[in-house]
Amino acid sequence: MRIKKYEVFDMKEAMKLIKEELGPEAMILSTRKVVKNNSFGLFSRPIIEVTVGIEDDERVINAKKTGVKTTAPAAANPYANTYKPQQFKPSVPEKSESDKITEIINTLGLNKFEGLVSDIAEIKRQMMEIKSGMKDSFVVDLSQPVLEFYNILLKNGVDDDIAYKFLKKIEKRAATGLTRNQVKNLSVQLLGDLIPMEKDYFSMIKQKVLALVGPTGVGKTTTIAKIAANLSLQLKKSVALITIDNFRIGAVEQLKNYAEIVSIPLRVASSPAELEKTIYELKDYEYVFIDSMGRSQFDNEQIGDLRKFLEVSPLIKVALVLSMSCNHAELADTYDRYSKLMPEYMIFTKLDETKFFGPLINLPIKKKTPVMLLSKGQNVPDDMELPDGRKIATQVLREIPSLWSDK
Missing domain, CATH: 1.10.40 (Ribonucleotide Reductase Protein R1; domain 1)
Structure with missing residues (x-):
């Protein structure tokens, strides 16, 4: 058996090389994920090392070298020169239509396509098997x-x-x-x-306007209330709130109740122009927070409408709020869909509703966006931490x- 190793980035590339160089009879013996030492840093792309084997028929190898067809030798016949059987022509039955078609196909060489289709089907089957068991088959070195x-x-x-x-x-x-x-x-x-993380959001957002954006139900309003209460009650800072969420029933009323409890002003802006004016009027406050309307990550039009609000002032910084109760793959998809709002920070909420905290590592590293705040409950101003x-x-x-x- 001949053994050969391939280093590729994915199994599709590997299957193509194996088919081209060794043919459909090659067998994948093992796969493992490895990282080559290079200058691309900690998170350079790993490669897959695929070990392949193929059985070699010695007669076929010799034939390829000499160019002679490998056919079995005929058995020796000692009576070949002394006895000649009577020659006769057997009756040949008339060919059927299907036999004629088969003969035409063979004559034109179209029968070769049958083998090609069979090879493709076999490769497809192998790839599906490899894909279904990919993680289990990897040997991580x-x-x-x-x-x-x-x-x-x-x-x-x-x-x-x-x-x-x-x-x-x-x-x-x-x-x-x-x-x-x-x-x-x-x-x-x-x-x-x-x-990556922003450990001191108090000094980070000083004399700036911070807008919290994200899908419906992730806890934007509650998070703003927690931040405002901490700044106003504990650090004695001047804080103002703006809401542009005038579409959801009770949204303004909820934030108004929070604002009254901690004695901070709340303004409502129903258009981008009104938001720009309100930000200017609140310029003397140390901290200004904008509570935005929840938008489905799949509604590009509504996210585009929200972007019009956030573009009215260069003072506005954006923090994307994500709920840890969501599917981990959906969190990454949500970030990508909200990326047009250019979030500079991430806030993770509902940490008390999961036991799997991988996204707290995956998203900041992959998206190169720092974590600004963590929230794990509904208690205001508690249940929040840096x-x-x-x-x-x-x-x-x-x-x-x-x-x-x-x-």
């Missing part, structure tokens, strides 16, 4: 105990590429003889430092996922 933490990160929702490339760096240090606990502590420290990278890392490195409030 990480040593123990680093491989153990790779599986834990995946279980907690961390992207496999991020987990693999990060732990590949940890593996180099683990090779010096670190214990399992030392590897875990090192992972918590370095992974926590890796997550992001702590090491706390996030600790949560995603737990063997048994647990709620955010657990210590």
Whole structure:
């Protein structure tokens, strides 16, 4: 058997090369994900190493070298020169229409297409099998105990590429003889430092206008109330609120109740021009927050309408609010659809409604957008905290996922 290795970025590319070079009889023996040392940094794209084998018939190999057809030799006949059987022509039955068509197909060489179709079908079948079992078939080249933490990160929702490339760096240090606990502590420290975050939103938004945007039901209004209450009651800052959510029944009334409790002004802007005017009138306040209308991430037209509001002043900064109770794939899709609003920060809410905190690592790293605030309940002004990278890392490195409030 001949063995050959391919290094590719995906299995589609691998199957094409294998078919072209070795033919449909080649067998995939193993696949594994590896990272080559290069200058592209921690999150460079990994490659797939595919090992392929094919059985070689020695007669076929020799025939290819000599150009001679490989046919079995005829058995020797000692009576070949002394005996000649009577020659006769058997009666040949008349060919049917189907036989005639078959003969034409063979004559023109069209029968070769049957084999080609069969080859394509077989390749398609193999690719479907590989795709269905792709994650299970990968052999991740990480040593123990680093491989153990790779599986834990995946279980907690961390992207496999991020987990693999990060732990590949940890593996180099683990090779010096670190214990399992030392590897875990090192992972918590370095992974926590890796997550982009805005740790001091109080000074970050000073003398600016912060607009909270995001889908319906993620907790934008409650989050604004928490921030405003902390700034006004605890830090004694001057705060003003603006709402442009005049479409949802009760939205203005809800924010009005919060504003009255903490004694801060609330203004309503029903158009971009009115919002621009209101921002100018509130210029003496240290902090101004805009509560926007909830918009489905799939409604491009309404997100476009919201963008018209946010473009009226260069003072407006945008924070995208995302709920941790959503499907993890949908969180990334929501960010992409709201990206036209150019969010500079992310706020994650409802941390108390999940045990899997992978998105707190995946989205900030992949989207290069810092986490500004975390929210885990409905209590105002409580149930809110500044992001702590090491706390996030600790949560995603737990063997048994647990709620955010657990210590």
